[in-house]
Amino acid sequence: MFKETKLKNGLSVITSPMSGTRTATILIMVGTGARYENKMNNGLSHFLEHVFFKGTKKRASAHDIVSELDGLGCDYNAFTGKEYTGYYIKIDSAKLNKAIDVLSDMFLNSKFDAREINRERGVIIEELNMYQDNPMMYVEDIFEECLYGDTPAGRDTIGTKENILNLKRKEFVDYVNSQYGPENTFVVVSGDINENKVRAEINKKLNKDTFNKRGKKFVEKELVDDIQGAKKVKTHFKKTDQAHLSLGVRSFPYGHKDAQVLKLISVILGGSMSSRLFINLRERNGLAYYVRTSVETYTDSGYITTQAGVPVDKVEKAIEIIIKEYKTLTKKLVDPIELKKAKDLIAGKVAIQLESSDNVANWYARQAVLMAGAKRVGQEKNIEVVDPEKAMKEILKVKTSDIKRVAAQIFKTDFLNLAIIGPYKNKKQFEKLLRI
Numbered sequence: 001m002f003k004e005t006k007l008k009n010g011l012s013v014i015t016s017p018m019s020g021t022r023t024a025t026i027l028i029m030v031g032t033g034a035r036y037e038n039k040m041n042n043g044l045s046h047f048l049e050h051v052f053f054k055g056t057k058k059r060a061s062a063h064d065i066v067s068e069l070d071g072l073g074c075d076y077n078a079f080t081g082k083e084y085t086g087y088y089i090k091i092d093s094a095k096l097n098k099a100i101d102v103l104s105d106m107f108l109n110s111k112f113d114a115r116e117i118n119r120e121r122g123v124i125i126e127e128l129n130m131y132q133d134n135p136m137m138y139v140e141d142i143f144e145e146c147l148y149g150d151t152p153a154g155r156d157t158i159g160t161k162e163n164i165l166n167l168k169r170k171e172f173v174d175y176v177n178s179q180y181g182p183e184n185t186f187v188v189v190s191g192d193i194n195e196n197k198v199r200a201e202i203n204k205k206l207n208k209d210t211f212n213k214r215g216k217k218f219v220e221k222e223l224v225d226d227i228q229g230a231k232k233v234k235t236h237f238k239k240t241d242q243a244h245l246s247l248g249v250r251s252f253p254y255g256h257k258d259a260q261v262l263k264l265i266s267v268i269l270g271g272s273m274s275s276r277l278f279i280n281l282r283e284r285n286g287l288a289y290y291v292r293t294s295v296e297t298y299t300d301s302g303y304i305t306t307q308a309g310v311p312v313d314k315v316e317k318a319i320e321i322i323i324k325e326y327k328t329l330t331k332k333l334v335d336p337i338e339l340k341k342a343k344d345l346i347a348g349k350v351a352i353q354l355e356s357s358d359n360v361a362n363w364y365a366r367q368a369v370l371m372a373g374a375k376r377v378g379q380e381k382n383i384e385v386v387d388p389e390k391a392m393k394e395i396l397k398v399k400t401s402d403i404k405r406v407a408a409q410i411f412k413t414d415f416l417n418l419a420i421i422g423p424y425k426n427k428k429q430f431e432k433l434l435r436i
Contacts, residue, residue: 043159181215248305
């Protein structure tokens with residue numbers, strides 16, 4: 001169970017007590033990310049995430065911050081996506097107030113020291129190099145660029161090397177003042193907690209003038225033009241021994257009525273070792289080590305895609321197998337036993353994941369941020385934050401006819417998008433394969 005409370009300054013606090021654990025997690029998530037940037041400051045959200053760890057008025061340096069956190073024996077980190085940025089600490093629940101103090105200090109009092117920013121440029125460029133040298137990860141970015149083009153939705157979250165080298169301190173300060181306001185921030189605390197004490201402590205630490213003045217000039221994201229009239233292919237030339245592909249279609253934004261149907265489709269196609277594409281690509285044809293189908297939902301758009309690493313000279317065969325499975329879902333009802341297995345798999349994975357306080361915090365924070373963002377841009381106004389039990393009830397309602405109906409709606413030739421990393425220069429050889 002969970003409870004959401006609005007503080008007087010507009011900050012949302014969600015608490016979710018858990019039994020049988022000695023840990024607690026505090027997660028501060030802000031409804032901003034790469035989609036709230038422009039071409040000139042692309043990468044700023046992610047860079048800022050790093051800079052928050054570089055020193056405050058009270059804790060003068062990065063060493064001071066991480067030494068204190070390490071001394072508390074906690075897990076801590078941050079992450080940046082297209083529509084949210086999060087900062088968390090998972091800790092022995094007896095030390096939770098210490099975690100709240102450190103995280104709120106970073107959030108409100110970071111110095112954004114120009115020297116630290118300059119030092120961090122090299123770190124982030126190496127992070128960028130790491131991603132680009134890992135095709136299994138980088139193909140996700142190529143797919144979104146194929147889907148959304150040269151827009152904030154299609155640009156890499158980490159930014160470009162040029163931007164990383166040229167972002168100025170004032171841009172960080174201005175971005176925090178516009179995007180990091182109370183109305184756009186959600187604090188989730190889960191685990192072994194006393195809810196009243198937690199809310200009082202957060203109010204004490206975060207209901208400050210420094211924070212309350214932020215967000216007055218909030219910059220909304222550029223909306224996606226989510227209509228596609230023709231199939232698309234994007235190749236990224238790289239001399240590799242293995243081709244990495246991502247083949248998918250546009251689907252639904254966050255909170256859509258068929259969201260749970262789509263989740264089940266992804267599980268049936270490539271969500272487990274017994275899924276259709278895992279069996280066909282790997283077990284029957286020996287074409288891949290990793291195969292996965294996943295769903296991404298943004299506040300105004302979404303997609304489902306299958307990723308795999310296959311032999312360079314067998315990539316066309318792999319594409320044909322994936323498309324065949326997409327097409328089959330549009331023509332034939334899935335076996336009720338297969339659908340039940342997919343539902344049971346989701347239920348089991350959710351149960352396992354939500355034994356951990358950090359996963360519980362992320363469950364509620366992500367929903368809260370995306371719900372607020374969707375409502376802000378006029379999408380899916382009736383959505384709400386739900387607990388795992390309610391989410392599972394919706395999944396259990398899905399019928400075999402729902403799977404076929406949604407598959408027929410999204411899996412169409414003109415909706416196909418293919419991104420490939422490998423030694424290919426001519427995308428036309430792949431365009432002819434994209435046919436359902």
